[in-house]
Every structure is written in C-alpha cells, then in structure tokens.
Amino acid sequence: MIEIKHLKTIATLKETGSLVNTARELFLTQSALSHQIKDLENKLDCQLFERKTHPVRFTPQGMLLLELAQEVLPKVEATKCRLKESLNQPISQLRLSVECHACFHWLLPTIKEFNNFWPDIHVDYERGFSYDAIPELLDGDLDLVLTSDIREPDRLEFAHLFDFKLKLIVAPDHPLANKAYVTALDLKDETIISYPIPRERQDIFKHFIQNARFDGTLKTVDQGLLIFQLVSAGMGVAALPDWLVTPYEAQGLIKSIPLGALGLNRPMYLAMKKEMKDNPVYRHFLNTCKQNNSRK
Amino acid sequence: MIEIKHLKTIATLKETGSLVNTARELFLTQSALSHQIKDLENKLDCQLFERKTHPVRFTPQGMLLLELAQEVLPKVEATKCRLKESLNQPISQLRLSVECHACFHWLLPTIKEFNNFWPDIHVDYERGFSYDAIPELLDGDLDLVLTSDIREPDRLEFAHLFDFKLKLIVAPDHPLANKAYVTALDLKDETIISYPIPRERQDIFKHFIQNARFDGTLKTVDQGLLIFQLVSAGMGVAALPDWLVTPYEAQGLIKSIPLGALGLNRPMYLAMKKEMKDNPVYRHFLNTCKQNNSRK
DNA sequence: CGCTGATATGAATTTAATTCATTAGCAATG
DNA sequence: CATTGCTAATGAATTAAATTCATATCAGCG
Numbered sequence: 225m226i227e228i229k230h231l232k233t234i235a236t237l238k239e240t241g242s243l244v245n246t247a248r249e250l251f252l253t254q255s256a257l258s259h260q261i262k263d264l265e266n267k268l269d270c271q272l273f274e275r276k277t278h279p280v281r282f283t284p285q286g287m288l289l290l291e292l293a294q295e296v297l298p299k300v301e302a303t304k305c306r307l308k309e310s311l312n313q314p315i316s317q318l319r320l321s322v323e324c325h326a327c328f329h330w331l332l333p334t335i336k337e338f339n340n341f342w343p344d345i346h347v348d349y350e351r352g353f354s355y356d357a358i359p360e361l362l363d364g365d366l367d368l369v370l371t372s373d374i375r376e377p378d379r380l381e382f383a384h385l386f387d388f389k390l391k392l393i394v395a396p397d398h399p400l401a402n403k404a405y406v407t408a409l410d411l412k413d414e415t416i417i418s419y420p421i422p423r424e425r426q427d428i429f430k431h432f433i434q435n436a437r438f439d440g441t442l443k444t445v446d447q448g449l450l451i452f453q454l455v456s457a458g459m460g461v462a463a464l465p466d467w468l469v470t471p472y473e474a475q476g477l478i479k480s481i482p483l484g485a486l487g488l489n490r491p492m493y494l495a496m497k498k499e500m501k502d503n504p505v506y507r508h509f510l511n512t513c514k515q516n517n518s519r520k
Numbered sequence: 521m522i523e524i525k526h527l528k529t530i531a532t533l534k535e536t537g538s539l540v541n542t543a544r545e546l547f548l549t550q551s552a553l554s555h556q557i558k559d560l561e562n563k564l565d566c567q568l569f570e571r572k573t574h575p576v577r578f579t580p581q582g583m584l585l586l587e588l589a590q591e592v593l594p595k596v597e598a599t600k601c602r603l604k605e606s607l608n609q610p611i612s613q614l615r616l617s618v619e620c621h622a623c624f625h626w627l628l629p630t631i632k633e634f635n636n637f638w639p640d641i642h643v644d645y646e647r648g649f650s651y652d653a654i655p656e657l658l659d660g661d662l663d664l665v666l667t668s669d670i671r672e673p674d675r676l677e678f679a680h681l682f683d684f685k686l687k688l689i690v691a692p693d694h695p696l697a698n699k700a701y702v703t704a705l706d707l708k709d710e711t712i713i714s715y716p717i718p719r720e721r722q723d724i725f726k727h728f729i730q731n732a733r734f735d736g737t738l739k740t741v742d743q744g745l746l747i748f749q750l751v752s753a754g755m756g757v758a759a760l761p762d763w764l765v766t767p768y769e770a771q772g773l774i775k776s777i778p779l780g781a782l783g784l785n786r787p788m789y790l791a792m793k794k795e796m797k798d799n800p801v802y803r804h805f806l807n808t809c810k811q812n813n814s815r816k
Numbered sequence: 817c818g819c820t821g822a823t824a825t826g827a828a829t830t831t832a833a834t835t836c837a838t839t840a841g842c843a844a845t846g
Numbered sequence: 847c848a849t850t851g852c853t854a855a856t857g858a859a860t861t862a863a864a865t866t867c868a869t870a871t872c873a874g875c876g
Contacts, residue, residue, distance in 0.1 A: 226596055227523050238811070244822060256865045258824060263864090270607055274636075275823060276873065282811070284606050284637055284804035291807055292599040296592050300522060303588040310580050311566055340570075341580055508580035511587055515534070515578070540853060552834045554855060559833090571854060572842075 228300060230264050231293035233257065234272070238290055241279025310504035318345040318509060321357040323371040324492070325419040325448065326468045331370070334516045338509055345509075356425075361495060368509065369495040372427065381501040382493040383510050386517045389466045390427055390488040391480040395458040398479070405482040408436035415460035417451050420444040427490060428463035432483045452478060465490075492517075524596060526560050527589035529553065530568070534586055537575025606800035614641040614805060617653040619667040620788070621715040621744065622764045627666070630812045634805055641805075652721075657791060664805065665791040668723065677797040678789040679806050682813045685762045686723055686784040687776040691754040694775070701778040704732035711756030713747050716740040723786060724759035728779050748774060761786075788813075 236246045243261075247254045265272055272286035282290060322331065339345060358375050360366040374382045392411075394400050400410055411433060423429050423442060443460055445451055451462050456477045469480045482488070494513060500506050532542045539557075543550045561568055568582035578586060618627065635641060654671050656662040670678045688707075690696050696706055707729060719725050719738060739756055741747055747758050752773045765776045778784070790809060796802050 226600065227525065229523065242822070252864095253866060254823070255825085255867075259864075262824085268603055270603065278822095281633065281636065284800060284807075285603055287804060287807040287811065288599055288602050288606060290811070292595060295595055299588060299591055303584055304522065306584050307564055307566065307581055310584060337577065340577065504580060508583060511580075511583040515583065515586070538853070548833095549835055550854070551836075551856085555833075558855085574853095 225267055226264075226289075226292075228296070230260070231289070231296055233260065234286065234289050235293040235297055237273065237280060238282070243275065243280075306502075306504060306507065310508070313504050316342065316344065316505045318342070318367045318505065319365070320345065320368040320370070321360070321366050323357060323369065323373075324465075325421075326465045327370050327492070328448075329468055330516055331513075334512050337516070338512045341508065342505055358495070361497065364497075367496065367500070368506070371493055371495055372490045374493065379498060380495050381498050382495050383501070385492045385494055385510075385513050387489055387491050390432075390463050390483055390490055391466050391469050392428075392461055392463055392483055393452070393455050393469055393473075393478045393480050394461045395456055396476060396479050398458060398461070400461070400481060401479040403481055405485050405487070407484065408433045408438075411461070412437055412439055414440045415443055416440060417443045417445060417454050417460040417462045419448075419451075420446055426463075427488070428483070431490070432463075432488055521563055522560075522585075522588075524592070526556070527585070527592055529556065530582065530585050531589040531593055533569065533576060534578070539571070539576075602798075602800060602803065606804070609800050611638055611640055612801045614638070614663045614801065615661070616641065616664040616666070617656070617662050619653060619665065619669075620761075621717075622761050623666050623788070624744075625764055626812055627809075630808050633812070634808045637804065638801055654791065657793065660793075663792065663796070664802070667789055667791055668786045670789065675794060676791050677794050678791050679797070681788045681790055681806075681809050683785055683787050686728075686759050686779055686786055687762050687765050688724075688757055688759055688779055689748070689751050689765055689769075689774045689776050690757045691752055692772065692775050694754060694757070696757070696777060697775040699777055701781050701783070703780065704729045704734075707757070708733055708735055710736045711739055712736060713739045713741060713750050713756040713758045715744075715747075716742055722759075723784070724779070727786070728759075728784055 232250065233246060236249050237243070240246050240249060243257050244254050247257045250257070252260075261272065268285070270285040271283050272289060273283060274281045320335075322328065335345060357366055357369045357371070358380070361369050362376065362379060371382075392400070392406050400406055403410070416428065418426055418428075421444075429438075443454075445454065448468070451464070452472050454460055455462050456472075463483065466480070469478070472478050473480050494510055496506055528546065529542060532545050533539070536542050536545060539553050540550050543553045546553070548556075557568065564581070566581040567579050568585060569579055570577045616631075618624065631641060653662055653665045653667070654676070657665050658672065658675060666681075667678075688696070688702050696702055699706070712724065714722055714724075717740075725734075737756075739750075741750065744764070747760070748768050750756055751758050752768075759779065762776070765774070768774050769776050790806055792802055
C-alpha cells in the first residue's frame with residue numbers, strides 16, 4: 225500500500241517544492257508522478273498536499289507521511305550501504321567471552337547458526353568462569369563479551385540483546401515455594417547454589433541481597449544441570465535467568481519465584497570496541513543473537 | 521528498489537519460517553513469492569536466506585534486511601494509524617504561548633501555514649513577555665508552549681524542534697567585533713540590550729555569564745527591530761538566535777560573535793501535556809514547526 | 817487577453833507482478 | 847528404496863500496474 229517509492233516522492237517533493245522538479249529528480253515524467261500521487265491519495269483516501277502553491281503545501285496527512293519518510297529513508301539507505309559492505313568482506317575470527325554461564329543455553333545454537341556463514345569464530349568459554357573479560361576486550365585480546373554490566377562506555381559499545389528476569393528456584397516443597405515473591409530477608413539463612421563466581425560478581429548478591437544480612441552458605445558447582453538437581457532435592461536454592469528455568473518448572477521439578485515484588489530485571493549486552501560496531505561480521509553475530517532471543 | 525512489500529515478506533518469513541506459509545499470510549501464491557524474492561536477490565546481488573532448512577536460515581544480508589524490516593514496519597503501521605485518526609477529527613483550538621521573543625520571526629509564517637487546515641488556533645503572544653507559561657500549561661489554561669527549558673518532564677512532553685546558536689551581536693566597529701569568540705569576562709562592562717524579561721530568565725545570563733561578574737547595564741526594549749538599530753549604532757550589545765542575526769549581518773549592519781569557544785547551543789522545544797502528544801492536531805502543528813525550521 | 821509554467825487526464829504502451837501448470841528436491845515412512 | 851507429502855523453483859501465459867504520450871486545464875502575470 226504505502227511503498228518506499230511513495231516516501232521518496234514525498235521527501236523529494238518537500239525538497240524541490242513542485243511536481244515537475246520532483247519528476248526530474250526521480251527520472252520520471254511529470255505525468256507518471258501525477259498518476260502515482262493520485263493513486264496513493266485514493267488508496268489512503270485523503271489529500272496529501274495542495275498543488276497550486278509554491279512550494280506545494282502539505283496537508284496534515286501529507287506531513288505525517290513526510291515525517292515517516294524522513295525517519296525511514298535514511299535507514300533504508302544505511303541498510304543498502306551495509307549490504308554492499310557485507311559482501312566482499314574477508315572472513316574474520318571472533319574471540320568471544322561469556323560472563324553469564326547460563327547464556328550457553330542459547331549461545332551454542334546461536335554460534336552454530338552463525339558458523340554457517342563465518343566458520344572461524346572461536347568461543348573462549350574456558351576463561352569465562354572467574355575473571356573480568358572487559359580489560360581483555362580493551363586490550364584487543366578479545367573481540368566480544370556477553371555481559372549484563374556496562375563498563376567503560378566511552379571506549380566500548382554495549383549492544384542490547386534482550387532483558388531477562390532473574391528468578392529464585394526452590395524445591396516444590398520448600399518453605400518459600402508458595403510465596404508470591406521473596407525478599408532479601410527470606411534468603412538470610414538459605415544455602416545458595418551457584419556457578420563458581422565470586423560472590424561480589426553474582427547478580428543475586430550485587431543487585432538483590434546487596435547490603436542485607438546473609439548468614440547462609442554459598443555452594444558452587446560448575447555444571448548447570450547439577451544446580452537443578454541439587455535444588456530439586458532440596459539441598460539449596462539458586463538464582464537463574466527465567467529462560468533456563470521455564471522448562472524445568474513446567475516439568476514440576478522445581479518452583480520459581482520472583483526476586484522482590486517487581487522481579488529482578490537484568491539486561492544482556494554484547495560488548496565490543498566502539499570502532500567495530502558497524503563491521504558486517506559483528507553486526508551479523510549481533511543480529512543472530514537478537515533473532516535467536518526475540519521471544520525472551 | 522527495496523520496497524516495503526519486500527520488508528513485509530522478510531518479516532513474515534521470519535515469523536512463519538517457510539515460503540508457503542508466508543505466501544498464505546500475504547495472500548499470494550507460492551510462485552509469486554518465489555519470483556518476488558528471486559528478483560529482489562538479483563537486484564541486491566546477494567542471497568537473503570537458505571531455503572532448504574526449517575525454519576529458513578537467513579544469511580548475513582538477509583538478517584540486515586530483517587533488521588531494517590523490524591525497525592521500519594512498526595513505523596509505517598503507526599503512520600497509517602495516525603492517517604486514519606487525522607481524518608474525522610473535530611476542529612480544535614490551540615492556545616500557544618511563547619517564551620522566546622525571537623521565535624515570532626519563524627512562528628508567524630508557521631502559524632499562517634497551519635491555519636490553512638485548522639483556522640481556530642489562537643496565539644497568546646501578549647502574555648509571553650514576563651511570566652512562566654508552564655504552570656498555565658499544567659493547569660490546562662494553555663495547550664502549547666515554545667521554550668528552551670525542560671521542566672516537569674513527568675507530566676509534560678517536550679518535543680524537540682531544532683537547535684540554534686545564541687550569538688552576541690555588536691556594532692561592526694565595536695572593540696569585540698573582531699574576536700573569534702567572547703568570554704563572560706569580555707561582557708563585564710557592556711550594555712546588554714534585550715527584550716523585557718527578568719535577567720534570571722535570559723539565556724545569556726542563565727547559560728553564559730552565570731556567576732561571572734557583571735558590572736554593565738541592562739537595557740530593555742520591546743521591539744526586535746529596535747535591538748538591531750541600537751546595537752548597530754553602538755549603544756550596546758545583544759544576544760540573539762543565529763537565525764535572526766544572519767540577514768542583518770549579511771547587510772553589514774552588525775557583527776555576530778560566538779558566545780564562548782564552542783558557541784552557546786540551545787534547543788527549542790514545543791511543550792504540551794503528555795496525553796496530547798499523539799493528538800493529530802498537535803502532531804500537525806509540531807510537524808509544521810519542524811518542517812519550517814529544518815534548515816536551521 | 818494571451819502567454820508561461822505547472823498540474824491533470826485519458827488512451828496507448830510498456831513493464832512488472834502474479835498465476836497456472838509443471839518439475840525438482842528433500843525427508844519421513846513402512 | 848519406492849512412495850507419499852511437503853516445499854521450492856521455473857517458464858509461459860495472464861493480469862495488473864506503472865509509465866508515457868499527447869492533450870487539456872488552470873493559475874499567475876504583464
């Protein structure tokens with residue numbers, strides 16, 4: 225119905241101020257343009273501009289369309305430009321580090337898909353466990369880091385992938401299992417099971433328990449599955465992203481509870497050096513991540 | 521070349537995962553779609569997705585297009601929706617107040633243009649001289665306020681119209697006339713001519729002289745033309761927006777100098793109640809302002 | 817009033833999009 | 847490993863749409 229062609233016409237009309245000039249700009253006859261606009265006006269069932277003035281005067285409706293054109297056309301041009309760049313692009317290598325262990329759940333299929341086009345990506349998930357990857361990114365020893373925390377925003381670009389909720393999981397017969405949500409106080413004496421990450425870098429401590437008192441114990445395991453098994457057996461509680469929790473909860477193995485009345489929402493970013501943000505290979509990886517997580 | 525039709529195809533393809541399903545969604549035959557995509561791929565000279573998988577797998581190029589589609593299509597739909605609303609709209613009245621006197625220069629033609637479609641706008645420029653219009657906006661005694669300062673952002677929408685530079689104007693033979701820029705100190709003993717607005721609400725004091733010492737005098741006049749005549753005659757200096765200054769400077773009547781090394785940049789906003797920001801009449805007024813100032 | 821520059825219109829023509837009918841490819845199935 | 851079912855590709859025919867050509871209309875201006 226509305227097509228980009230029409231947006232170009234409107235935008236050019238604004239620039240040139242008349243149909244004849246617009247026709248020349250667009251390499252059309254004046255007649256063709258006249259027909260095109262009449263058709264569009266008929267389809268939209270409104271007049272877009274008054275012809276008998278210099279420059280033509282846009283109606284409110286014409287101005288809405290003009291506004292759309294001015295928003296959309298630059299984006300279209302940018303995409304065309306990227307399309308050109310994305311061809312004849314030397315195959316590159318991507319060194320990726322992951323701060324959130326639970327991310328492997330969606331990351332591995334994503335990488336597999338990405339690898340169909342760029343086979344040389346290398347995922348450095350060994351080092352991810354207990355170090356801060358951002359300095360390596362700044363030093364050029366890494367290309368990409370998956371993280372929830374923005375640091376060094378001057379030199380790094382943090383592309384937003386999606387938001388998730390961190391949920392507390394407990395055994396179905398756990399005393400907390402039927403609460404609408406938990407408070408920091410509720411966790412005071414619990415055993416919290418987690419991946420082997422220092423406490424100060426765990427979201428549940430950093431963003432939920434914070435300075436509240438915690439007298440319980442911390443137990444670390446390096447297998448994600450094991451966390452569910454331990455929690456299900458009542459050996460402790462854990463905080464995990466919602467996307468990991470859902471399938472296990474559906475099976476009735478565990479129960480998930482929001483952290484706080486509003487839930488604990490966290491973002492997920494793909495961090496890279498600022499100068500890389502327009503690189504086609506990086507963009508493709510970013511898009512693959514986004515598309516694979518669009519339903520989260 | 522790229523058309524919205526194509527973006528719809530790509531977006532639907534992402535949703536449905538196959539050509540046949542996409543064809544059904546778009547009320548086309550499978551054949552038509554196949555042809556359409558082949559043509560597009562030929563024109564763009566690249567493959568957009570691999571067909572032999574479920575769901576179809578997008579190439580980097582396909583994903584760029586998908587990204588574009590996801591940005592653009594919602595905007596197009598929003599505009600279609602606004603177009604419908606903007607028809608069968610009861611004619612309304614707009615009460616407008618102006619905090620910046622120099623704005624009348626472009627505002628009056630803008631209103632004239634706007635009036636072609638909504639004749640009942642009433643411009644309250646009498647009251648604009650020395651009072652703060654925002655409380656009246658909040659109370660519902662006004663509909664729109666032109667201002668450079670954001671206040672009450674929770675209840676009000678500040679639509680950005682354009683940015684301008686505030687320039688100091690002096691007589692061509694004034695001691696400051698040949699400086700690359702002026703400092704607050706340069707103005708210490710000058711006579712500053714302005715519209716009759718309290719000092720604390722004038723941009724040059726609020727954003728430039730600030731707490732610096734000022735021992736000069738303030739002279740107010742209520743006619744814009746008079747300011748130029750007084751400055752040109754060497755009776756004082758004034759700070760005015762660049763768009764007002766340019767024609768007079770071209771005639772050689774005055775000289776304009778940036779305020780500070782970087783110039784003093786100020787935004788111009790159209791303030792309205794949050795709930796009015798999608799109203800077609802308001803949008804049309806906003807667009808008329810923007811379009812009339814796009815070259816500033 | 818008659819010229820000029822701009823837009824509108826209708827019929828003819830060209831170009832593009834769509835369909836129809838058919839073929840080919842792939843994967844699941846027994 | 848032939849059979850079935852589903853999906854995509856292709857070429858020719860058809861339909862629809864965009865564009866042009868030739869001409870008409872209209873507004874502004876001296």
